[in-house]
Amino acid sequence: MEDEIARGYWPNQIEFLLSCLGYCIGLGNVWRFPYLAYKNGGAAFLIPYGIMLLCAGIPMFFMELALGQYVSLGPSVIFQKMAPLFSGVGWAMVIISLLTCAYYNLILAWAFFYTFASFSKDLPWGHCNNDFNSVETEC
Structure with a gap:
């Protein structure tokens, strides 16, 4: 047991909290959530989303954190x-x-x-003299 490599630890609780937030809120969530909310009914989408978040998302995330913290092992x-x-x-x-x-x-x-x-100085969408433009395209 002594020859095992020691696992890292969090020096304080705020670093752990910020790391968990960075793990939960990814780039895809920030970009895609407003689009999904708009596409699926706006504010009405937030009701089933909130219910599933409280009933499934948060408990599963807490279970994953608790298991990892308790036994200090990877998945x-x-x-x-x-x-x-x-x-x-x-x-x-x-x-x-x-x-x-x-x-x-x-x-x-x-x-x-x-x-x-x-x-760059010349942008492909800055003029209509491109190979990928259709004949109907007017400038």
Whole structure:
């Protein structure tokens, strides 16, 4: 047990809280939630959303935090130690996290690319002499 690498810890509670908020509120939530609320009925969408958040979202998030804090293990090990039958659940969580990181990085790369490309002098959408314009396009 002594030769294991020591796990990191949070020096104070506010850093833990800010880390949890950063984990919960991702870039996709900030960009997509207003669109989904508008598309699915505006304020009426907030009622089932709030109910599901209170009944399922927050308790599952709390369970994940509590299990991780209590046993100080990652998801690939914790489910195997709790019930060997559920070891696939932990590995599925790891794989889903890796895939999510991959597509979030791709979305951010596109945003950075087009942001910096928009600082060029000639923008493709600045004139109508492009190959991708249709004949009907008028300037």
